[in-house]
Amino acid sequence: MSDDEFMKLVKLAQTESDVEAMNAIFQYFDQDIKRLSKFIRMPEEDAIQNMKTELLELIMKK
Template sequence: MKTDELFIKGLMQHQNRNNKEEFIEMLLFYFDEEIKNMSKYIKMPREDAIQSIKTDFIEYISENW
């Protein structure tokens, strides 16, 4: 099964919003490469940039859940 298909399947499974933490973990896994690529453009150590992006992402999802 393709990654995109797994992502869509996961979204549909979590549509009822019962397990927020699992849903966020799935999103972070899906966007991991994009997060790593974006971290190159932030002027701070790479690991700090990655953590900052993930933290902001989690915060955004939590606020808009």
């Protein structure tokens, strides 16, 4: 994904609360989130959900 495409998704998520844009962003980071979740001392599903929540908050914060 190019930087321009990524920024378009971020803007859609921020301004229009576009669920499809957020899903595309989560999909983009999916492998990284799964890999990093193995280093967090909590159940993997909880770690993944926590990282997705933090990512969502970061994007919506502008």
